[in-house]
Amino acid sequence: MFFDTGIATAVELQKLLTYLRINEWLQDDLFHFRWFFLLGVFAFSALVWWKLVDKSRLPEITLHAGLTAIITLVLDEMGEELTLWEYPADIIAIFPPLSAVDLASLPMIYSLIYQYCKTWKTFLWATLLMATIFCFILEPLLVWSDFYLILKWKYYYGFPIYITMAIFIRWMVLKIYAIARKSKEKQV
Amino acid sequence: MLLAVTGSAAEIEIQKMLTSVHIEKWLQEDVFQFKWWLLLGLFTLTIALWWRMLNKARIPEILLYTVLTTIVMMSIDECGEELILWVYPIYLLPVFPVITAINLLFVSLVLSLTYQYFPTWKSFSSAAIIISGLLSFIFEPALAWADFYRLLNWNYGYSFLLYIAVALFIRGVVVLIFSIAENAQRHSS
Numbered sequence: 494m495f496f497d498t499g500i501a502t503a504v505e506l507q508k509l510l511t512y513l514r515i516n517e518w519l520q521d522d523l524f525h526f527r528w529f530f531l532l533g534v535f536a537f538s539a540l541v542w543w544k545l546v547d548k549s550r551l552p553e554i555t556l557h558a559g560l561t562a563i564i565t566l567v568l569d570e571m572g573e574e575l576t577l578w579e580y581p582a583d584i585i586a587i588f589p590p591l592s593a594v595d596l597a598s599l600p601m602i603y604s605l606i607y608q609y610c611k612t613w614k615t616f617l618w619a620t621l622l623m624a625t626i627f628c629f630i631l632e633p634l635l636v637w638s639d640f641y642l643i644l645k646w647k648y649y650y651g652f653p654i655y656i657t658m659a660i661f662i663r664w665m666v667l668k669i670y671a672i673a674r675k676s677k678e679k680q681v
Numbered sequence: 682m683l684l685a686v687t688g689s690a691a692e693i694e695i696q697k698m699l700t701s702v703h704i705e706k707w708l709q710e711d712v713f714q715f716k717w718w719l720l721l722g723l724f725t726l727t728i729a730l731w732w733r734m735l736n737k738a739r740i741p742e743i744l745l746y747t748v749l750t751t752i753v754m755m756s757i758d759e760c761g762e763e764l765i766l767w768v769y770p771i772y773l774l775p776v777f778p779v780i781t782a783i784n785l786l787f788v789s790l791v792l793s794l795t796y797q798y799f800p801t802w803k804s805f806s807s808a809a810i811i812i813s814g815l816l817s818f819i820f821e822p823a824l825a826w827a828d829f830y831r832l833l834n835w836n837y838g839y840s841f842l843l844y845i846a847v848a849l850f851i852r853g854v855v856v857l858i859f860s861i862a863e864n865a866q867r868h869s870s
Contacts, residue, residue, distance in 0.1 A: 499706030506699040548865035559748035587763045676737035
């Protein structure tokens with residue numbers, strides 16, 4: 494036919510997968526308690542972020558949150574495709590990482606830690622604390638309440654990832670602002 | 682048999698099969714083949730050109746635009762692939778193919794340069810329309826011709842409208858973010 498076999502099979506499987514997801518979502522998720530709860534988590538975290546964020550540094554903090562969101566989405570989707578984990582509850586039926594608790598919490602918390610901790614030392618301590626809470630309190634809680642399913646994964650695997658991500662993103666934002674400063678100095 | 686397992690269990694099984702098809706196909710037909718190298722070259726060239734043209738003094742602002750566009754386009758791209766609107770027959774990496782097909786990178790970087798070069802709403806709107814036209818009626822058909830991109834339940838006209846909408850929306854958000862910051866700085870000083 495029009496398709497070569499590899500892609501044709503992938504498209505058929507994708508069709509089936511999306512169909513199953515939408516079905517399951519309509520039956521078990523949409524307008525159920527967990528669905529409203531998840532929506533509440535997103536609204537709550539956006540609200541808290543907006544209250545706490547330093548408005549005079551908004552572009553910088555949003556850049557940090559945006560970078561965190563991209564990395565979170567990519568890692569979450571890769572883990573889901575590799576069936577390392579799964580998000581059983583979704584606000585929308587497709588692209589599950591988009592409505593996973595991770596996206597509601599990581600960009601917000603990471604960017605606030607970035608905002609409040611101005612030196613590497615305080616930042617690292619805060620990150621260490623955050624990674625510990627995430628891996629050993631929050632994630633088990635999410636598994637227990639069935640928002641998150643670990644398939645081929647252990648809680649402590651996430652620990653170095655959370656820390657590396659935080660360090661990398663802080664380094665990157667600082668670097669970006671340093672490049673801009675240097676470039677402006679040259680112009681003057 | 683598949684119908685016997687319900688909900689999440691079935692989804693996980695299908696996801697497993699889909700990923701293994703992606704990886705299998707990638708190993709047999711894509712990786713280290715001519716088109717794969719071509720894609721890698723396009724990736725590198727796009728990033729290198731973008732970096733050269735980027736106004737470094739305004740890099741935090743332009744990058745904010747790039748990052749927000751990437752989040753929105755990545756979500757739309759993945760949703761469209763899941764809804765069988767389009768498919769990417771070749772990608773650099775077999776997991777999350779959408780991010781290593783060339784479309785996402787190219788569109789985000791081109792729109793961010795448009796943002797950089799056209800600082801007023803009026804000039805930006807006209808530029809956004811022209812650039813979106815080039816992206817959807819020249820760039821995308823070229824990709825489709827070379828089989829880097831296949832439209833299944835989609836057409837170039839939809840892409841055109843989508844790019845204009847995203848370009849204008851993200852500019853609105855970035856302008857708003859900067860005006861909030863300026864207001865806050867004025868109040869504190």
